[in-house]
Amino acid sequence: MWGFFAQGATPADLMAARMQMALSLGWHIIVACFGVAMPAMTLLAQWRGHRTGDVHYRLLARRWARAMGVLFAVGAVSGTILSFEMGLLWPGFMGTYGQVIGLPFTMEGIAFFIEAIFLGIYLYAWDRLPPRRHMLAAIPIIVAGVASAFFVVTANAWMNQPTGFDLAGGRVVAVDPWAAMFNPATPPQTVHMILAAFMVTGYVMASVYAVAMLRGRRDRYHRLGFAIPFTIAAVVTPVQIGVGDWAAHFVAERQPVKLAAMEGVFQTGEGVPLHVGGVVIDGEMRYAIEIPHGLSLLATWDPNGRIMGLDHVPRDEWPPVNVVHLSFQAMVAIGFALLGLAAWAGFIAWRRRRLPRSPWFYRAAALSGVGSVIALEAGWVTTEVGRQPWIVYGVQRTADAVNPAPGLVWGFVAVSVIYAMLTVATVYVLRRLARDVPVPVAPQERDVEEYPVP
Incomplete structure (x- = not known):
């Protein structure tokens, strides 16, 4: 299944390397989402507090800023681990193609330093700068956070659509780093990921306040804490589904084998049905709901369009x-469930100009954070596992890029322990921050602090 193994590397070592990379990427991508989207939500709350004089907005902004600082620090740690893993686990890849994809990693490093500098200014100058100047300090954080996500994803897009180089006698020549960074997969992948970051951040933040509201804390502070991130995520959701369709069409055109795995298509044909659910058993899709001609219509805009199967x-x-099919199904199912939740809130807002009051809405909203994270991870599994057995699509196999040194399994064990400890520490610190009073409040504002903050 995994192709040929590099000389010296055992199947267990290759699997351990892949599992370690999957764990590191899967953990880091969640924290990275907050680095992309949370600064914008924090600035929005601060701006509203400045414009209206509402202390609730200001308290939200101050609490979110402190959490943002913690998550940035944690993301820096996990990102550093990833940078070492690229060289330690995949020397065959970095040694051969590092010169091709070095540019986006360099640009991401610059964006990271800009974000770190202005985040420090934003956090420590809260009471030392006039409000307008302080809010201006947040703008580079937002821009740099989005830019970091863009540059990193362009490197992954290149792995799916390698361009910007030629091969001569097995050597990389005629390198064009800009062509590599702006490869054909860059537009759909970067847009899809940046929107996903806003969805994950919005739904996770909103889910915390949804739990508090289910426990009876429906004061203005908690309503605003829910409404701001949830509204942003809800607005992004239908846009993301449209971008997802764009990305799926790109896969159908440029990576037909991945599409065949996503939909469980084993035989090339015309008028291919769309599979909803199902599982592959003995080389056959079973227990799926089939929509006649559905896949051909969605992928080619023609109900009788030709779809390449795995037999090709x-x-x-x-x-x-x-793995690819079930991950894709999970991502799509959760995406449409979140769309339904957003439509529910939008309908109530349109008809009654308020948040929904139904406990069932808030139960669903409380689950939306976990759901969005699962959809994010499932999407990346679809993208990465669907490209296998290639680490560089159609050019280099994953097994040929792995470190041939024995004992990689122990690295996976060590990294698993590190991430477990990092998870516990992060949750502990965030919970402590949630209980602390971020700023002294005037006597007339003291009642705001009487409500425990989630």
């Missing part, structure tokens, strides 16, 4: 079909 490529070039 050698067996050792097949991705793990069940």
